Amino acid sequence: MSATSAPVRDVRAMAGDGVPGRQRRRGWPFSPWHLVLIPATVALLFPFAWLLVTSLETSSEALRFPPVLIPHAIRFANYSDALSQAPFVHWLVNSAVVAAGTVLCNLVLCTLAGYAFARFRFLGRTALFAVIMATLMVPFQVTMIPWFTITKWLGVHVLAGVGINTIGALILPNAATAFGIFFMRQFFRTLPLEYEESARVDGASRLTVLVRIVLPLATPPLATLAALTFLDSWNNFLWPLIAVTSTSQMTLPLGLATFQGAHATEWPLLMAGNVMSLVPMLAVFFVAQRYFIRSVAATGLAGT
Amino acid sequence: MTVTATVRPRRPRPAVRRHRVRRALDSEQFTGWAFVTPGVAVILLFGAAPIVWSAVLSFRKSSLLGSSSPFVGLSNYRRLVHDPVVGQAIQHTLIYTALFVPGTMVVGLFLAVAMNRKIRGINIYRTAAYATMAISTISEAIVFIWLFDPSYGIVNYAFSKVGLPQQQFLNSPSEALYVIVAMTIWGWTGFAVVVYLAALQGIPQTLLEAAAIDGASPWRAFRRVTLPLLSPASLFLAVWLTINALQLFDEVYLSTQGGPLNATTVLVYYLYVQAFQQFNFGYASAIAYFLFLVTIVITVVQFWAGRRFTYYRS
Numbered sequence: 065m066s067a068t069s070a071p072v073r074d075v076r077a078m079a080g081d082g083v084p085g086r087q088r089r090r091g092w093p094f095s096p097w098h099l100v101l102i103p104a105t106v107a108l109l110f111p112f113a114w115l116l117v118t119s120l121e122t123s124s125e126a127l128r129f130p131p132v133l134i135p136h137a138i139r140f141a142n143y144s145d146a147l148s149q150a151p152f153v154h155w156l157v158n159s160a161v162v163a164a165g166t167v168l169c170n171l172v173l174c175t176l177a178g179y180a181f182a183r184f185r186f187l188g189r190t191a192l193f194a195v196i197m198a199t200l201m202v203p204f205q206v207t208m209i210p211w212f213t214i215t216k217w218l219g220v221h222v223l224a225g226v227g228i229n230t231i232g233a234l235i236l237p238n239a240a241t242a243f244g245i246f247f248m249r250q251f252f253r254t255l256p257l258e259y260e261e262s263a264r265v266d267g268a269s270r271l272t273v274l275v276r277i278v279l280p281l282a283t284p285p286l287a288t289l290a291a292l293t294f295l296d297s298w299n300n301f302l303w304p305l306i307a308v309t310s311t312s313q314m315t316l317p318l319g320l321a322t323f324q325g326a327h328a329t330e331w332p333l334l335m336a337g338n339v340m341s342l343v344p345m346l347a348v349f350f351v352a353q354r355y356f357i358r359s360v361a362a363t364g365l366a367g368t
Numbered sequence: 369m370t371v372t373a374t375v376r377p378r379r380p381r382p383a384v385r386r387h388r389v390r391r392a393l394d395s396e397q398f399t400g401w402a403f404v405t406p407g408v409a410v411i412l413l414f415g416a417a418p419i420v421w422s423a424v425l426s427f428r429k430s431s432l433l434g435s436s437s438p439f440v441g442l443s444n445y446r447r448l449v450h451d452p453v454v455g456q457a458i459q460h461t462l463i464y465t466a467l468f469v470p471g472t473m474v475v476g477l478f479l480a481v482a483m484n485r486k487i488r489g490i491n492i493y494r495t496a497a498y499a500t501m502a503i504s505t506i507s508e509a510i511v512f513i514w515l516f517d518p519s520y521g522i523v524n525y526a527f528s529k530v531g532l533p534q535q536q537f538l539n540s541p542s543e544a545l546y547v548i549v550a551m552t553i554w555g556w557t558g559f560a561v562v563v564y565l566a567a568l569q570g571i572p573q574t575l576l577e578a579a580a581i582d583g584a585s586p587w588r589a590f591r592r593v594t595l596p597l598l599s600p601a602s603l604f605l606a607v608w609l610t611i612n613a614l615q616l617f618d619e620v621y622l623s624t625q626g627g628p629l630n631a632t633t634v635l636v637y638y639l640y641v642q643a644f645q646q647f648n649f650g651y652a653s654a655i656a657y658f659l660f661l662v663t664i665v666i667t668v669v670q671f672w673a674g675r676r677f678t679y680y681r682s
Contacts, residue, residue: 177407186400199415210418349502364563
């Protein structure tokens with residue numbers, strides 16, 4: 065009823081969405097949404113904060129109830145202890161190598177294949193594309209046992225660098241994805257043919273056309289593919305858990321999990337290790353936040 | 369001069385051949401295959417072949433140690449139907465999915481609506497929500513094990529402050545699964561917020577203004593205008609989160625190892641145990657295919673049901 069009696073007020077309230085300043089109602093010195101957002105943000109950030117606090121406590125402070133909310137002395141030694149007990153830096157390097165290798169391979173292979181599927185007519189194109197699309201739906205768990213067997217075989221018979229217990233085993237199976245090929249193909253199909261045709265008339269080879277004409281137009285989808293592949297690779301746990309057993313070949317999530325297994329109740333030490341494991345990714349995320357957000361949003365909007 | 373004179377007559381032939389080779393190399397047929405081969409090889413080797421292979425494995429009694437793997441027909445599938453742990457795992461997986469998916473969507477929608485406005489500090493709020501996306505499942509699980517520690521955890525401390533009884537959380541068969549629901553909802557909040565915020569920003573202001581002029585209250589406009597326009601994003605999230613929920617593994621592996629008393633044994637965890645702790649590759653493959661079947665059925669039902677509730681603007 066109030067809605068019909070006071071439509072003007074409602075117009076102003078509605079228009080507040082996305083419009084600066086208008087959100088304020090009579091009598092509020094600030095937007096009332098802060099009253100919702102501040103507690104929500106505190107709740108979201110609390111696990112981070114508690115993680116950080118614990119990582120600076122002594123073991124005896126951590127094992128006390130009620131918990132010590134503010135450590136008496138800030139104990140950075142937990143970090144050096146964690147570093148001396150487990151090769152976090154080495155794991156970080158492994159994670160970075162695996163993520164960079166996977167992203168690079170995906171960018172090259174998915175671009176090439178996606179472009180060919182979008183532009184060229186060749187024998188078996190439809191069948192190959194159908195096979196790729198069919199693999200898109202299948203959960204990793206269906207393929208992981210053969211992954212293990214194939215990787216083991218490759219390491220023994222083809223190339224030791226991609227066998228079980230190597231970093232290569234974490235890159236090669238993910239070097240190209242059905243999603244990536246499909247995603248790039250969909251993008252290339254939206255590009256107008258004219259630029260490519262005129263470059264061809266001028267005598268450029270097909271590879272030159274792809275590299276010089278098409279790729280400069282493809283930076284947004286390439287950034288998206290890179291961001292999504294990076295997130296996936298960095299956080300992957302199940303495949304490294306299966307494929308890698310020796311400490312020297314582990315990535316950060318797997319290394320951290322084994323560290324937790326060895327120091328399950330040494331909370332400050334464990335939390336120091338945890339902080340060191342998540343800070344690099346948080347840093348990358350903040351620096352490239354725009355790309356990550358846009359990429360994730362793009363997958364969501366693609367479904368709509 | 370004399371050299372060039374003697375060489376000159378020979379030139380045309382190789383040039384023609386070179387020209388023909390170049391034309392063949394430049395054909396759609398050849399370039400198509402050349403461009404496609406590396407990527408397709410990876411996908412055939414690690415995507416297509418394993419699908420067939422594990423289907424074959426699921427009809428065999430296969431282990432890592434024995435080199436022979438006799439054909440056993442449907443016996444792996446028969447075992448699956450009668451295995452009480454599989455029954456429990458299905459139940460836990462479905463309970464988990466039924467709580468995690470709507471929970472994440474409601475939290476994500478609520479925060480995205482709250483954050484879809486230009487007020488002071490909005491970027492801080494948004495970044496805080498996004499940050500959960502950068503956390504690996506392992507980091508997330510370790511933090512939550514500590515938060516919910518029965519003896520020294522801060523959640524039990526908060527409970528004692530407001531007069532609630534102390535809980536066993538991950539050590540309790542009746543509570544462990546819900547703690548895992550809580551930690552994964554937290555971990556996926558950023559993702560849901562990003563998807564909903566993007567969809568909200570695609571809604572034209574004019575529609576909401578028109579609703580307001582027609583006398584709709586903000587709540588009514590939200591129910592009748594915003595929510596239907598968000599339905600494609602909601603369908604996407606429902607499907608995507610469900611697929612991920614059915615594959616829950618990392619948090620269970622790290623926090624409870626399926627316990628206590630199998631209370632958190634979900635399908636993929638049991639599959640992992642069968643495959644890589646017991647090395648029953650055949651039986652594990654049957655479980656994997658069962659998971660695949662469940663995923664397909666649920667996804668199809670979601671799309672079918674979603675069609676009736678989803679509103680596409682076009």
